Amino acid sequence: MKNFMEPESVALIGISRKSGPGSFNLMENMIRFGFSGKIFPVNPNSDEILGRKAYPNIRAVNEKIDLAVISTPRETTLRILEDCVAAGVKAAIVVNQGFADADSLGKALQKDMSEIARRDGMRILGPNTLGVINNYNGFTTSFMPITKEQVPIGLICQSGIFFVGALEFSRNIGKGIDIGNACDIGFCEALKYLGEDPQIRIIAIHMEGVNQGKEFLELAEKIVREKPVIIHKTGSSERGAEAAISHSGSMAGNYQVYKAALTQAGVTFLEEDGQMVYAVKTLLNLPPMKGDRVAVITFSGAAGIMISDSLERHGLKLASLSPETIEVVAQLSPDWMPLGNPLDIWPAVMLNGTEKAYSMALEAVLRDHNVDGVVCVAIGPEIPEFSFLDVSEALKEVTEKLPDKPVAAWLYGPNPGEIGEKFESTKRIMVYPTLEVASWSLSLLRDRHKVLARI
Numbered sequence: 093m094k095n096f097m098e099p100e101s102v103a104l105i106g107i108s109r110k111s112g113p114g115s116f117n118l119m120e121n122m123i124r125f126g127f128s129g130k131i132f133p134v135n136p137n138s139d140e141i142l143g144r145k146a147y148p149n150i151r152a153v154n155e156k157i158d159l160a161v162i163s164t165p166r167e168t169t170l171r172i173l174e175d176c177v178a179a180g181v182k183a184a185i186v187v188n189q190g191f192a193d194a195d196s197l198g199k200a201l202q203k204d205m206s207e208i209a210r211r212d213g214m215r216i217l218g219p220n221t222l223g224v225i226n227n228y229n230g231f232t233t234s235f236m237p238i239t240k241e242q243v244p245i246g247l248i249c250q251s252g253i254f255f256v257g258a259l260e261f262s263r264n265i266g267k268g269i270d271i272g273n274a275c276d277i278g279f280c281e282a283l284k285y286l287g288e289d290p291q292i293r294i295i296a297i298h299m300e301g302v303n304q305g306k307e308f309l310e311l312a313e314k315i316v317r318e319k320p321v322i323i324h325k326t327g328s329s330e331r332g333a334e335a336a337i338s339h340s341g342s343m344a345g346n347y348q349v350y351k352a353a354l355t356q357a358g359v360t361f362l363e364e365d366g367q368m369v370y371a372v373k374t375l376l377n378l379p380p381m382k383g384d385r386v387a388v389i390t391f392s393g394a395a396g397i398m399i400s401d402s403l404e405r406h407g408l409k410l411a412s413l414s415p416e417t418i419e420v421v422a423q424l425s426p427d428w429m430p431l432g433n434p435l436d437i438w439p440a441v442m443l444n445g446t447e448k449a450y451s452m453a454l455e456a457v458l459r460d461h462n463v464d465g466v467v468c469v470a471i472g473p474e475i476p477e478f479s480f481l482d483v484s485e486a487l488k489e490v491t492e493k494l495p496d497k498p499v500a501a502w503l504y505g506p507n508p509g510e511i512g513e514k515f516e517s518t519k520r521i522m523v524y525p526t527l528e529v530a531s532w533s534l535s536l537l538r539d540r541h542k543v544l545a546r547i
Contacts, residue, residue, distance in 0.1 A: 093277075093285035095183035096217055097226045097267065099158035101130040102233075103150050103181070105172055106164035109138045117142070118163065118235040125240060126230025132157065150179045159183045161223065161233050166190040169219070170204055177212045185233055186219035192273045193220050202275050209276035221272030222252035225265055228291055242266060244293035245372060246286035248279060250300045261324075262296040263369050280304050280311055287315035294376045296368055297323040299350075309357045316358035317547050320375040320540060324362040325350055358543040360536055367532075370524060374533040377519040378498040380541035381534055383464035385411035387457035388434035389450065390469035391441065395502070395527065396434025399467055402528045406535035410434070411463045420456040424449050447486040454487055458494040465534045468501040468521070472508030481505075484514035491520035498522075498537050500530040 108117050119133055119142055132155070133141040136148040147153050150160060150172070160176045162169060166188055176184055191202035202219065209216045217223060223233030227242050236256045247254060247261075247268040254261045255268055267289065269282040279302050286292050295315070302308050312321055327347065355361050360371055386408050390396045400410055410433045418431050424440035425431065435457070440449040450470070457463050473481040491499055499521045503512055512523035524530040 093269075093281060095158045095215070096185065096224050096269070096277075097231070097285065098229060099129060099183075099231070101132070101156060101158050102127070103132040103134055103147075103153060103157045103160045103176075105134040105150060105160055105162045107133045107135055107141060107146075109135065109141055118161065118233065119144075121235055121237070122232060125232045125238070127232075128230065130155070150175050150181065153179065157181045159185065161185045161187065163187045163235075166198060166201055166219075170201065170208070173205065173208050173214065173216070177208065177214055181214065183215045183217075185217045185221065185223040186272075186275075187221060187223065187233075187235075189220045191219045191275070202273060206275045215281075216276040217269070218272040219275060221270040222255050223270060225255060225268035227266050239264065244291060245376065246289065246292040246295040247297075248282045248286065248295065249298040250274070251298065254298050260366075261298070261368050262372050267292060274303070278302070278304060280307050283308065283311055283315065283321070287311070287319070287321075293319050294372060295319060295321045296372055297321065299323050299325050300327050305353070309353055312354070312359050313357040316543055320360060321358075322360040322362060322368065322371045322375065323354055324365075324368050325354070358547070360539065370529055370533055371536055373522055374498075374500075374536055375540060377516075377522055378500075378533075378537055379496055380544060381465040381498050381537035382541050384408045384538055385462060385464045386467060386531075386534060387411050387413060387417075387460065387463040387465075388467045388469070389453050389457065390434050390436055391438045391471060392469060392504075393434075393436050395469045395504075396436060399434065399469070399502075399527045399531065402531035403467075403534075405528075406531045408465075408531060408535055408538065411457075411460070413457065414460050414462050417456040417460045417463075421453050424452060446481055446483050450483045451486040451490050454490045454499070455494065458490065458497055458499075463497065465498045465537065466500070467527070467530050467534070468499060469527075470501060470503055470511075472503035472505040472511035474507050475510070482511055482514070484511055484517075487515070488518050488520060492518060495520060498534060500524060500534055502527050502530050 104119050107119050132153045133146045134150055135146050138146045140146055160181045162172055191198040225232045227240055232238055234255055241264050243264040243266045245266045247265045249270050258265045286295050351361055388399050413433050421431055424444050426439050429439045437449050437453050470483050471481045501521050501523045515521045515523050
């Protein structure tokens with residue numbers, strides 16, 4: 093995979109002569125993204141593209157080429173791949189569609205493409221792919237705009253939507269591989285590369301179907317020992333499975349079999365759209381939870397009842413707080429206040445202020461041996477007018493001192509977005525949009541601990 097992710101020289105075959113907004117010019121996007129290696133545009137109808145010499149075909153380049161990116165009609169692809177083999181190119185990305193995702197001719201062309209890879213030793217990514225992203229060296233083969241940020245998140249997908257729509261799927265991408273129709277390079281090669289990459293700490297996967305099931309499961313089981321692997325498996329319905337075949341030519345297989353096998357391998361298996369963002373930020377930033385006992389600290393008794401229900405739905409339970417923990421909060425509260433879990437600290441706040449009451453309560457439950465994780469319910473106030481209700485700094489100080497148990501938060505009020513960013517700035521507390529998502533996220537950390545304990 094090194095030639096795909098870390099090339100020093102790239103040939104762009106079929107590159108457009110147009111540039112500027114709306115041209116989808118790959119070379120223009122590649123240069124803007126930060127690639128500093130050699131680029132050889134190949135277009136028989138032009139002598140120069142974006143100020144660089146253009147070549148009629150790849151054999152005319154006469155220089156070492158690590159990677160060829162092919163964006164031509166499908167009828168020309170096999171001939172171009174054979175030219176790449178003759179030119180000594182060892183890796184190629186086939187961008188265009190119309191292969192196993194299309195008609196019988198396309199399927200035959202893709203089969204011949206796979207034969208070239210097998211026979212001649214060339215590795216091929218795609219077809220039907222945006223290729224790769226490597227934010228750590230400023231390289232991408234996407235002709236679509238991509239967010240650039242160095243984060244330890246690896247992405248493997250079967251659709252370019254997860255590159256372009258990363259904000260909605262995994263939030264960010266450090267390194268990404270779109271395997272497309274996977275005529276040669278597939279999930280196993282991509283997972284192995286990201287699994288061995290020290291810059292990547294978590295791997296997010298969109299999967300329609302996998303052809304190397306046994307090999308993939310064995311590889312995933314090894315990698316989850318070092319870093320979480322999260323899979324959103326689509327195609328659970330009959331129609332969804334049919335759509336997967338027409339989209340990427342991928343056999344979706346039996347969904348429940350996939351789920352059972354992947355879960356057994358230690359993979360975090362997701363079934364719903366929108367879950368990946370929260371799974372990634374949870375498993376990337378918070379420690380595994382060593383049990384199912386959760387303490388809840390809240391300004392609102394009603395929120396305490398709501399979180400009790402959602403914890404139970406996700407196989408978690410309210411912790412029985414120790415007498416020492418209850419005593420800490422009792423000293424801050426009026427004599428008439430009954431205390432338990434959920435821990436309603438609003439009367440303590442009225443007597444002692446938000447920061448003192450909340451920080452002492454959080455420190456007490458984090459030190460409590462009966463507690464495995466914590467949910468904090470707090471206010472997201474407008475600032476600076478109501479800054480006295482913002483407990484983010486006080487709680488961050490506590491979690492910096494006691495980092496071994498996960499702390500999830502739900503904020504209510506007029507300004508949860510800005511206050512949530514303050515909560516998450518040290519990556520010790522993660523904020524969630526609902527109490528349901530907060531409970532589910534803690535259950536992922538409980539499951540992660542079970543995987544590591546089993547290993």
